[in-house]
Amino acid sequence: MYIERLVLRHFRNYKETTLAFAPGGAYISGANGSGKTNILESIYYLANHASFRTTRREELQTWNVSQSAVYALVTQRETGRQSELAIHLTPNGRRLFLNGKETRDLRRFTSEIAAVAFHPGTMNVIKGGPAGRRYLVDRGIFSLQPEFGQTSQHFQRALKQRNALLRRNKASSHASSLATWTEHFIETSVQLMLDRQAHVERLNRALETLVEALGNDVGLVSLQYQPAIFAKCNSSDEVLAAWEDEKRLRERCLMESERLQQAEEAMGQTLFGPQRDDFTIRFRGRESRGYASQGEQRLAAFLLVAALAIEIRQQRGHHPVILLDDVISELDARNRQVIFDFLKAHAFQVLITDVEARPQVHNLSSLTSLHVKQVGGWADVQGGVDLDSTPHDL
Ligand SMILES: Nc1ncnc2c1ncn2[C@@H]1O[C@H](COP(=O)(O)OP(=O)(O)OP(=O)(O)O)[C@@H](O)[C@H]1O
Structure with missing residues (x-):
C-alpha cells in the first residue's frame, strides 16, 4: 500500500495541512525543529496506534488544543483499492474511522495500513x-x-x-x-x-x-x-x-x-x-x-x-510504508548503500527526513522533494506532488 494523501489537523506543530505523496515516497528536508519528524510520527501513529517517541497521547496534540486528527487516503498497490483512514484524538481517548464510519475493529483498520520506522x-x-x-x-x-x-x-x-x-x-x-x-x-x-x-x-x-x-x-x-x-x-x-x-x-x-x-x-x-x-x-x-x-x-x-x-x-499481503527519520546523514557510504539496495529491491513507499535536500546525491530520484519550515510557530510544507492531481476530500 502507499499513502496518497495525508491530512494533519492540530497534530503537534501542524495546524491544518494536506500533503500528497507519490507512490515511491518523499524526501523531506527542513531545519532542525521545523516539523519533519512530526509527519513521519503521524503516519506511524495511524498504522500502529503508538508513537515511536512518546507514550503520552496528549503530546501529539497541538499545545492547548483538545481535538486533533490524522487522515490518510491509502491505495493498495496490488488492487488499486482505496480507503480513507482517520484517527481522532480527543480528551476521552482516540477514535478510529474507516471510510468515514467510526469503527472499533482494530484488526480491520490495521489491515489497511502498515508502517515501520527507523529513527535515532x-x-x-x-x-x-x-x-x-x-x-x-x-x-x-x-x-x-x-x-x-x-x-x-x-x-x-x-x-x-x-x-x-x-x-x-x-x-x-x-x-x-x-x-x-x-x-x-x-x-x-x-x-x-x-x-x-x-x-x-x-x-x-x-x-x-x-x-x-x-x-x-x-x-x-x-x-x-x-x-x-x-x-x-x-x-x-x-x-x-x-x-x-x-x-x-x-x-x-x-x-x-x-x-x-x-x-x-x-x-x-x-x-x-x-x-x-x-x-x-x-x-x-x-x-x-x-x-x-x-x-x-x-x-x-x-x-x-x-x-x-x-x-x-x-x-x-501489502507493503508497509518505510519511515527513515534522521538516519541517512549518520551512516557511512557503505551502510547507506545497504539501505538503498534494500529499498530498490522492494516496492515500498519510503519517507526520508534530512536537514538538507539531497535526494539526488543519494540517487533517490523516485522520491519527490518536500521542504518544511516554521512560519509563525506552525509547520509549513512546500513542494511534493500537486494536490490537484489527487482530487479527494478528506
Ligand atoms: N504538541 C505540540 N504542539 C505544538 N508544537 C509542537 C508539539 N510538539 C512538538 N512541537 C514542535 O514541533 C517541532 C519539532 O518538530 P519535529 O520533531 O518534527 O522536528 P524535526 O524537523 O524533525 O527536527 P530535527 O531535525 O531536529 O529532528 C518543534 O518546533 C516543537 O516545538
Whole structure:
C-alpha cells in the first residue's frame, strides 16, 4: 500500500495541512525543529496506534488544543483499492474511522495500513536496556497480529493486579486471591512468551533471507529470546522441552513463583515473568552491544526493521510504508548503500527526513522533494506532488 494523501489537523506543530505523496515516497528536508519528524510520527501513529517517541497521547496534540486528527487516503498497490483512514484524538481517548464510519475493529483498520520506522531511538534496542528490546519485539508482533494487543493488555492487567495484591498486607483472604491471580498471571505470561518466541523465529528466518539477498558480505543479524524464567536453568534440554510443551512452560513459571515467593512478599512486586525478559541481538555471530562498531550497530538495527517490513509484506499481503527519520546523514557510504539496495529491491513507499535536500546525491530520484519550515510557530510544507492531481476530500 502507499499513502496518497495525508491530512494533519492540530497534530503537534501542524495546524491544518494536506500533503500528497507519490507512490515511491518523499524526501523531506527542513531545519532542525521545523516539523519533519512530526509527519513521519503521524503516519506511524495511524498504522500502529503508538508513537515511536512518546507514550503520552496528549503530546501529539497541538499545545492547548483538545481535538486533533490524522487522515490518510491509502491505495493498495496490488488492487488499486482505496480507503480513507482517520484517527481522532480527543480528551476521552482516540477514535478510529474507516471510510468515514467510526469503527472499533482494530484488526480491520490495521489491515489497511502498515508502517515501520527507523529513527535515532531505534538504536536503543542495541545500546539500551531490555525494555527497548521487549518493545521492539512486542511492537513487531502487533504489526503482524493486531490481536496481540489484547494478549499484551491481559498480561499487563494480571501483572498490575498481582503486584497490588503483593503490596497489600497479609489477610486471610490474601493467600487465596494471590493464588488465583498467580494462576491467571502465569496463563497470560505463557501466551505472551509463546508469541515472542514464534516472532523471534519468524524474524530470524526473514533476516537470513534478507542478508543473503543483499549480498556484499553485509553480515548476519539474529535475535535470541531469553525468557527470565529460564535464567536459573542450566539445562538447555529442559529449555527446549519447555518450548515444545506449554504445560512445562507453566510448570517452570510456577517453580519460579515458589522460588521467589519470600522475596516477592518482601518487595511487594512480581519477580518472575515476561516483564523481565530480554533478547540478545547478534551481529556476525557475536553479541552486538559488546562487539559491534557504532556503524555495525546501526546497520544491525536497520536490518531488524527491514526484516519486519518483509514479514509484514509476506503475512499481511501489502507493503508497509518505510519511515527513515534522521538516519541517512549518520551512516557511512557503505551502510547507506545497504539501505538503498534494500529499498530498490522492494516496492515500498519510503519517507526520508534530512536537514538538507539531497535526494539526488543519494540517487533517490523516485522520491519527490518536500521542504518544511516554521512560519509563525506552525509547520509549513512546500513542494511534493500537486494536490490537484489527487482530487479527494478528506
Ligand atoms: N504538541 C505540540 N504542539 C505544538 N508544537 C509542537 C508539539 N510538539 C512538538 N512541537 C514542535 O514541533 C517541532 C519539532 O518538530 P519535529 O520533531 O518534527 O522536528 P524535526 O524537523 O524533525 O527536527 P530535527 O531535525 O531536529 O529532528 C518543534 O518546533 C516543537 O516545538
